[in-house]
Amino acid sequence: MTALEKINAPPTRLGGTALYDWDRLVQEDRAHRLIYTDPAIFEAEMTNIFGGTWTYLAHESEIPNDNDFITRRLGLRPLIVVRDGNGKIRALYNRCTHRGTTLCRWDKGNSKSFQCPYHGWNFLNTGKLRGVPWPDGYAEDMRDPKYNIAQVPRVESYRGFIFATLNMDALPLVEHLGPIAKVIDEWLDRNPGGKVVVCEANRFRYKGNWKLAYDNSCDGYHVAYSHRSLLETENRFAGENAKGMAYYRNSPDTQPMYMRYTGRGNHFKDKRPNLEQRPGGLWALESAHPGMEHYEAEFIRRYGDRAFALLDLAGSEPVNINVFPNFSLLGNHIQVFEPVGVEETNAIWYGTMIVDDGKVPKDAVTDINALRMRTQEGFPNFGEVDDIANFEQIQRGLMALEDEWVYMNRGFGIPDRVKTDADGTITAPATDEAFMREHFKEWKRLMKARPNLAIQREP
Amino acid sequence: MNAPAQKPDPSRTSHYVNDALYRALIENFSDWQDDARAVTDLAVRDEFRRLLEREARLLDQLRYDDWLAMYTPECVYWVPSTPQAGDPRREISVMFDDRRRLEDRIYRMRTGFAWSQAPASRTVRLITNVEAFATARDDTRMLRSNFLVSEFWGDETRVLTGWAGHRVTRDGAGWKIEAKQVNLIDCDQSIRNPSIIL
Numbered sequence: 001m002t003a004l005e006k007i008n009a010p011p012t013r014l015g016g017t018a019l020y021d022w023d024r025l026v027q028e029d030r031a032h033r034l035i036y037t038d039p040a041i042f043e044a045e046m047t048n049i050f051g052g053t054w055t056y057l058a059h060e061s062e063i064p065n066d067n068d069f070i071t072r073r074l075g076l077r078p079l080i081v082v083r084d085g086n087g088k089i090r091a092l093y094n095r096c097t098h099r100g101t102t103l104c105r106w107d108k109g110n111s112k113s114f115q116c117p118y119h120g121w122n123f124l125n126t127g128k129l130r131g132v133p134w135p136d137g138y139a140e141d142m143r144d145p146k147y148n149i150a151q152v153p154r155v156e157s158y159r160g161f162i163f164a165t166l167n168m169d170a171l172p173l174v175e176h177l178g179p180i181a182k183v184i185d186e187w188l189d190r191n192p193g194g195k196v197v198v199c200e201a202n203r204f205r206y207k208g209n210w211k212l213a214y215d216n217s218c219d220g221y222h223v224a225y226s227h228r229s230l231l232e233t234e235n236r237f238a239g240e241n242a243k244g245m246a247y248y249r250n251s252p253d254t255q256p257m258y259m260r261y262t263g264r265g266n267h268f269k270d271k272r273p274n275l276e277q278r279p280g281g282l283w284a285l286e287s288a289h290p291g292m293e294h295y296e297a298e299f300i301r302r303y304g305d306r307a308f309a310l311l312d313l314a315g316s317e318p319v320n321i322n323v324f325p326n327f328s329l330l331g332n333h334i335q336v337f338e339p340v341g342v343e344e345t346n347a348i349w350y351g352t353m354i355v356d357d358g359k360v361p362k363d364a365v366t367d368i369n370a371l372r373m374r375t376q377e378g379f380p381n382f383g384e385v386d387d388i389a390n391f392e393q394i395q396r397g398l399m400a401l402e403d404e405w406v407y408m409n410r411g412f413g414i415p416d417r418v419k420t421d422a423d424g425t426i427t428a429p430a431t432d433e434a435f436m437r438e439h440f441k442e443w444k445r446l447m448k449a450r451p452n453l454a455i456q457r458e459p
Numbered sequence: 460m461n462a463p464a465q466k467p468d469p470s471r472t473s474h475y476v477n478d479a480l481y482r483a484l485i486e487n488f489s490d491w492q493d494d495a496r497a498v499t500d501l502a503v504r505d506e507f508r509r510l511l512e513r514e515a516r517l518l519d520q521l522r523y524d525d526w527l528a529m530y531t532p533e534c535v536y537w538v539p540s541t542p543q544a545g546d547p548r549r550e551i552s553v554m555f556d557d558r559r560r561l562e563d564r565i566y567r568m569r570t571g572f573a574w575s576q577a578p579a580s581r582t583v584r585l586i587t588n589v590e591a592f593a594t595a596r597d598d599t600r601m602l603r604s605n606f607l608v609s610e611f612w613g614d615e616t617r618v619l620t621g622w623a624g625h626r627v628t629r630d631g632a633g634w635k636i637e638a639k640q641v642n643l644i645d646c647d648q649s650i651r652n653p654s655i656i657l
Contacts, residue, residue, distance in 0.1 A: 203647070203650060206652065225572075230567065232566075236563075293473050294477045338649075370478070370548035370549075373547060385654040389654075
């Protein structure tokens with residue numbers, strides 16, 4: 001039996017009454033500036049959102065072996081995500097139970113135990129206290145579970161993606177993901193063996209609220225303008241054969257691509273229907289990347305008809321899959337949003353590579369990955385930089401106190417534009433802000449709730 | 460009639476970024492800072508110091524065409540995402556540009572729609588601790604220098620700092636840069652909008 005400790009009094013309520021009138025702050029078609037700027041709301045989010053719902057932590061390929069660890073955060077809580085000696089993945093609070101010192105200062109490594117640098121308390125990577133210097137100086141039995149490291153009680157993986165929540169009433173992860181799990185399956189299954197491995201990242205920081213990134217995750221409206229420099233650059237030699245996201249330029253709403261909301265704040269934007277469904281269809285859309293002509297010629301020479309299906313593995317999958325509040329799969333990236341403060345956020349684009357499943361020619365794996373690294377560096381370098389510049393400028397704009405509202409009403413109120421299916425999923429044109437209206441309903445539900453949160457310790 | 464084989468234009472197509480280049484790059488940027496191979500001739504070191512100072516000045520002045528002319532046609536500009544600079548075939552880089560992508564980078568900033576560079580950052584680069592090392596090739600040297608880039612954008616000044624490795628090769632009376640590896644001290648951490656050329 002593991003000891004569970006219930007966490008009381010989420011700070012969305014003070015003295016039993018709501019901190020804010022959430023229905024006034026988030027309306028059907030607009031949101032109040034305070035939700036992006038108010039430190040008290042941010043603090044409540046760290047409990048009710050980053051804690052109250054499933055939050056992405058890491059990918060299993062980052063801790064492939066027993067006793068591997070990485071340090072991450074759940075909201076602002078510092079964590080050690082570790083695979084213990086029995087292969088069980090745990091999310092330990094990175095904090096000594098004695099005085100609160102950070103236990104592990106390294107980003108990653110392999111260790112069976114963590115010793116506090118301050119007084120030398122030593123913990124197994126299961127979280128259990130192994131020993132303290134001179135224990136006879138304590139009247140108490142130091143085997144009391146309260147001295148074992150606090151850990152997140154619920155840590156579950158879906159096909160390698162590790163999520164965690166403190167909410168004892170949250171649905172099992174796979175049920176929580178619901179219909180978006182199938183889209184994640186499709187994203188994975190185009191890769192050999194249905195697998196990817198994380199291989200470092202493009203890491204950004206912006207001075208703006210974390211929701212500005214999530215509001216962008218499914219936004220097909222900004223592409224033509226926020227990314228105009230990218231669209232122009234990647235098409236500077238393209239002529240008739242438009243490259244990259246050029247299909248956004250002319251009336252994107254008339255294209256077969258769409259956005260779909262699948263519940264619980266999760267949504268995806270599917271640009272796949274815009275592509276030619278043939279081997280090489282994805283590759284044909286790739287703009288210029290280092291080495292592409294060499295590898296294309298080499299693959300045609302080596303693999304003949306099979307070359308283009310292999311080159312597609314280096315191409316960016318044209319879908320954005322977003323799991324509220326902090327996870328996106330887009331192109332071949334795993335993008336993660338980490339709140340740093342109410343007005344500061346990390347946006348991390350983890351790269352992924354393919355693995356040898358015995359079916360892809362062995363000598364092709366290294367070359368596909370060499371190309372895939374370069375295709376993945378394209379958007380962060382030439383696209384994300386402009387988005388986060390715009391997020392920062394939103395945060396500044398929201399300092400205009402009296403102009404209170406942020407609008408998300410594109411498509412709202414137009415008959416037959418937004419379609420709700422029998423399973424509750426909502427589909428709209430790719431530039432519609434329906435995704436944002438819907439994820440804010442989930443945000444509001446979580447902020448109003450009194451979640452059943454807990455931490456646990458080894459017995 | 461046999462026309463002489465045309466070498467592909469690296470500004471338009473990328474044939475030179477291949478497995479051989481990656482292997483050479485990894486080898487050339489491993490174990491090169493060897494005291495036994497340090498160039499001690501002060502006049503020679505000064506020549507390299509001037510080359511690096513000129514590069515810094517051209518970048519500060521946004522003179523990108525002049526800056527690119529300091530590079531060989533088939534060049535590499537590489538900002539690793541780990542302090543150990545792993546194999547770029549299996550590790551994402553902060554930036555990994557061939558000539559064409561460097562020209563993309565410059566083209567993008569000149570579109571007028573690169574919002575992260577609208578207006579353009581003002582930068583001042585300090586280049587210090589310049590050392591030069593001999594290589595196995597007579598016509599090639601490796602340079603190490605420390606840099607500190609102060610970047611003013613919006614209403615604040617940010618600092619990007621680290622050390623760079625340049626691989627330079629003889630070009631007539633002077634030298635051209637074949638590869639530049641920029642090692643930010645915080646390359647594996649979240650960096651505030653790195654949208655300038657380092």
